[in-house]
Amino acid sequence: MTARYDVTIRHQRHSPVRYGLASKGAVWLVDLDDLPRLPRGLGWLVGFHSADHLGDPARTLRENVDAWLARSGVARPARVTMLAQPRVLGHAFDPLTLFSLYDHDGTRTGVVAEVRNTYGGRHCYLLRPDGQGRADVAKAFYVSPFNPVDGHYTIRVPEPDDELAVVVTLHRPGQAPFTATMTGTRSRGASLWSALGRPWRTRGVSAAIRWHGVKLYLRGLRPFPRGGHA
Template structure:
């Protein structure tokens, strides 16, 4: 089931002034228990490391997910996990959003976890119970953009990818939707040839994502977009 998704990420903000960005990259859809087995020469282009998720204090990504879920009354047990993420590329990784679709052993949906990282080295996981269309709502709890405070909530549409990847995250504040992010792409087989093609097309892909976010932040700052103070983020239980 491992797959690659060349994709386009779009951000549109409407207040205090309209601003839009578009970034092309690629993401992986994997079973974290059975990540892709690549030739040795390509492994630096795609590493899936437990230290990059859930605080990094456990030996595997699944163990980190289980440690997050257990205090919230969810037992993964023999269930399955599908994970959408950026891989570590040449030693660097930045994952603004990683999504985990969790299913029971019989294949029925259990929950979805959306793991968000900001550019300040902080992370927060949102436990979601989406409807049949993948829609869910949750309160915002992590400072992500310096131009929005930590208030309001998210409306997310996170259907598990098939042939197409089509995710939407909208920020809601005081009855308005000042920010929308979308991720859209088309499935490709997770073969060495496919990886080589997308890696050549998007070299240092995770560093490029991080740099693009900072570049657009500088542009917004130079346009005198008001900066909101960053509160101290409280580490989640099970993510120390």
Template structure:
């Protein structure tokens, strides 16, 4: 898929224990070359702002590539010499919420070298995981407090192939070899034309805000069902 692109997605969450609870919602994500962010006409810019400070860790004024390079350097990995593609949410009307952002880092020959999966929670915190390039699921220890109903233990199985005509990302949480939760993001990609960007504001207005509200609403539902809250 050429960049920039928009993937119209369906996101599903399924909890398996201590109660069975699942939900799905429509959304969309941007697929971009982080060195060549979309250039939109002035009237669309409030609906798609890409700010490096919304991702990873860095200093004020850093580019997103610099933040990716800093993340890799902290883990003893050389900076990628090729393109870095990302699947993420943009700021819409000044607000952004990225439950998960993915970065695919390539060498000069366009061979995939590393994948970064960055998770955000509804408390405004973020944590990123370094993954090897793989079409099959890879395991990574859970290290971040995402949900008030899950402790920080166990491991994830993450499948995050680089998007093509469609996107198919899945994450499953295991605790003591038992799968307790899984989430998927699946959808079809389209060129990010001005018309497409405008149309998404009608189909999914204020998408980041709506996604955050939906996740909080599901948390209230679980609390009402007396699912135990795990303190930080």
């Protein structure tokens, strides 16, 4: 099972200043027990690698997810899918990776949301989505320098089908200052080779985050200290 979603990613700040941005991209839905690969010797061009995600780079992605779940007191799922961007031409930057957990009956039992920031850090949240794919979780990781580490997220992560619609809303006392969405449609029969058609996309994500950070700074926002969340 491999699918590509051509997506539009939008970020909207509601306070203390209103500021929005939108960009095009592509994410892949893959089974961790059956990862797509290019022919031998060509994997460096594009692929999915443990070093770009949680855990030990020497282990497989599936082994690392299982180990993280075990430390969180969660039994090994029968199947795990990953929604992520691949590494392309040696570079990977995936701000949000979603691992969906399934039991032997094919029922989704949870989601691990792995968040990565531009400072080289990453953090995983264990989500238990309801019937509408919604879950709430306390914020525990420094992401945008213009938001402190407090409040909580409401995350909508319905199971991907022909359409993909992920919504992340940050709630702080008395306000919801930030919303991010990722929406798109499924491209059937997608091959990993297609990721090479726009090799700048993964580099463009981290570059765009920094560029928009400069623009927000010029509009008067100032960073909150990272403190213990560095």
